[in-house]
Structure formats: structure tokens, C-alpha cells
Amino acid sequence: MNDEVVILRYGELSLKSSYVRKFFETMVVRNIKNAFKGENIPVEVRTERGRIYLTKTEIPKSITIMPRVFGIVSFSPAIQTSSNLQDVSMVAHHLTKNVLQKQKSFAIRVTRVGTHPFTSQDVAIQIGNEIVKATQAKVHLNNPDFELFIEIRDKKSYLFTEKIKGVGGLPLGTQGKILACIRSPSSLLAAWYLMHRGCDIVLATDHQSNEKAIDSFLSYWYANAEIFPIDSTSKDFSNLLSRIVSEKKCDAIAMDYTFEKLSESISNLAQLKKNSAVPILTPLISMTKKEIENQCKLRGIPL
Incomplete structure (x- = not known):
């Protein structure tokens, strides 16, 4: 009997110890099931070393979901048969x-x-x-x-004709929690880079107009996040961030500073680092405005 399946491949997970790999596999399977549940699509998931298999699901719809699940390097719609x-x-x-x-x-x-x-x-x-x-x-x-x-x-064989690129990275929820400050929709790109490395996120935003973009972003990447309003122009801005960090037990703060606004970025970074008990991460620091815009388009972030 032949069955249609989707083969999922992961990269960095296979390099981990058996205990850590098992934890990572559990998290990526959880994230896959949450994504399919969010789209109201049935799926069954099974794992083998180096592979995850999706069965009893809608293959065309699965192909649209998998590029947005962190930790998957590539995937292939396949036909499963015996090894005969x-x-x-x-x-x-x-x-x-x-x-x-x-x-x-x-x-x-x-x-x-x-x-x-x-x-x-x-x-x-x-x-x-x-x-x-x-x-x-x-x-x-x-x-x-x-x-x-x-x-x-x-005892099984899988035949397929294409390997579709996934987003890669590490499974969401495997690498601690980050507070990301969202001052504009493009700031979500900084959060995305930390999510790509497996971090859960907490969002602090200083403008109501960002909420629609945030909701769209979280839905697109099948992520959940608590959202806190904050005034980034306040003199007490650093302390406000520190309170959220303490309350939500965050491991670091992610900011959208770049060298395109060099003096502002350095000044603000220095102030934040002075008042913060956790590291300040700046994943966009070396990127130009054009590069940020291009990456936002690739990552489904509305500008």
C-alpha cells in the first residue's frame, strides 16, 4: 500500500546529544501540530532520527505551512511504499x-x-x-x-522529486525568552531573528498602530507573545523595559538599532546597557534600510 507523506528534515538538531535532540524534536513536533491546528488542518506526526514525517494530512496545504515553522531545513512531498x-x-x-x-x-x-x-x-x-x-x-x-x-x-521507502527549502534555524521555544521592543513594523524583524534562533518572545510596543502588524506577524509565523504597551520617548524607558524583563523572566532585550543612525543608536545602547541587568541584542545593527525592507518582505512583515 502506498501513502502520501511529507518528509521534514532538520539540520542543527541532528548535531545535538540524544537528550537535547529529543527535546528539540518534541518542541518542533509541538510547533508543527500548533501550526496545523491554527489552520484547522488534520495531521499526524511521527519522528525518526534525522526525519519527521507528516501523514493523513492535506499535502498542498502542508506545503504552504512548513516554510513558516522554525527548525525545518527542507521538506518533500513523497510517496511511501515498502523497501521491496x-x-x-x-x-x-x-x-x-x-x-x-x-x-x-x-x-x-x-x-x-x-x-x-x-x-x-x-x-x-x-x-x-x-x-x-x-x-x-x-x-x-x-x-x-x-x-x-x-x-x-x-522496511519502508520514500520517493520524491523535489526538496523544498524551509526557514531553518532552531525550534521556537528551545532557547529562552527575549523581550523585543517594537517601535515600528520593521522592528519585528529583530524579533524574527531571535525567533529563528529558537527564542520565545515578549513584545513591548509604543504605538497602537503597530498592533495590527504584530498580530499579522505572529499569525504568519505561528507564534504567541504577550504584548505590553510602553512609551519609548519616556525618560524612564530603560526602567520600564527592566520591569517587564524582571516580571516575565526574560533572558535578554532585542532592539532594532542600526548604524544608519549611528549617534542615536550608540547613545541609546549605552543608556540601555547601563540600566539593564540582561544583555541587549541588536540583530539589525549592520543592516541598511534597504536590506531591512527586503528582509521584511521575505519574512511576511508588513511595512
Whole structure:
């Protein structure tokens, strides 16, 4: 029996110890389920070392959700079958029959985990020869028109034709809590960079007009955050931030300062550092206005 699944891959998680990796996997699975719940889409999630699999879900909608879940490096809609080469061959023919023809070239990329009576090269040669006979297409390993990926893992095989890039980073909620000061919609980019590194966020905003942008941002990235009103022009600004940090047990403060406003940024940073008991983070410090605008567009931040 063949099933449609989505294979999710993570990067830095695989480098961690088994205990830490298990915690990170638990968090990314939680975040995936929350994202699907927010979109009212059913899903079942299972994990194996280095992979997470989504089953019993709506594949097209899943593809729109996964690029917005932190910690996922890439993902692929795939067909799952057994590790029997006859079953693998049938799925391979199904995936190639309508896209390959005599004028096209292709390559088969096989990986294998577990014990089998064949090697990865055996699979590539057998399936490749069968596809050539069926389609008259040519094999071109270096620059093919079409790639077929086959992952054989123990008793199961997964076949797919694309690897879609994810947002990467670390799973949200694995790296402490940050207070981000939102003075304009573009300030949300500073918060995004910390979320990308796995931090939960608390938001302090000094203008009601930012609230719509904040709500849109949090919804887009499937995140939750407490929001506190604050007056950034107040002489007591540093102390106000420190109170929120203390109350919400934040590990650092993220600000949107850049060197484009050098004197203002240095002066304000010095004042904040003087009065803060936690580090002040400035992820946008070296970015130009144009770079910030471009990144905001990429990250779904309305300007």
C-alpha cells in the first residue's frame, strides 16, 4: 500500500546529544501540530532520527505551512511504499511516466538506512535501467532535467522529486525568552531573528498602530507573545523595559538599532546597557534600510 507523506528534515538538531535532540524534536513536533491546528488542518506526526514525517494530512496545504515553522531545513512531498524493489519500481514509474521523454535527462539519487540485500547503487542501476526502457530518456548525473530521490529506511521507502527549502534555524521555544521592543513594523524583524534562533518572545510596543502588524506577524509565523504597551520617548524607558524583563523572566532585550543612525543608536545602547541587568541584542545593527525592507518582505512583515 502506498501513502502520501511529507518528509521534514532538520539540520542543527541532528548535531545535538540524544537528550537535547529529543527535546528539540518534541518542541518542533509541538510547533508543527500548533501550526496545523491554527489552520484547522488534520495531521499526524511521527519522528525518526534525522526525519519527521507528516501523514493523513492535506499535502498542498502542508506545503504552504512548513516554510513558516522554525527548525525545518527542507521538506518533500513523497510517496511511501515498502523497501521491496518491485514496489519501489512501480512508484518510480508512476512519478516519471508523465514527465520524462526521449528528449529529457534524469538522475536517480538513492540513500539507504538499515540492512538490505542490495546496495544504494544496485537500486539506482535497476530503477534507472527500467526508466530508460520505459521512457527512452537519458541518464545525466551532473546536470539532469529531472531528479528522482529514493530514501530506503529499513522496511519502508520514500520517493520524491523535489526538496523544498524551509526557514531553518532552531525550534521556537528551545532557547529562552527575549523581550523585543517594537517601535515600528520593521522592528519585528529583530524579533524574527531571535525567533529563528529558537527564542520565545515578549513584545513591548509604543504605538497602537503597530498592533495590527504584530498580530499579522505572529499569525504568519505561528507564534504567541504577550504584548505590553510602553512609551519609548519616556525618560524612564530603560526602567520600564527592566520591569517587564524582571516580571516575565526574560533572558535578554532585542532592539532594532542600526548604524544608519549611528549617534542615536550608540547613545541609546549605552543608556540601555547601563540600566539593564540582561544583555541587549541588536540583530539589525549592520543592516541598511534597504536590506531591512527586503528582509521584511521575505519574512511576511508588513511595512
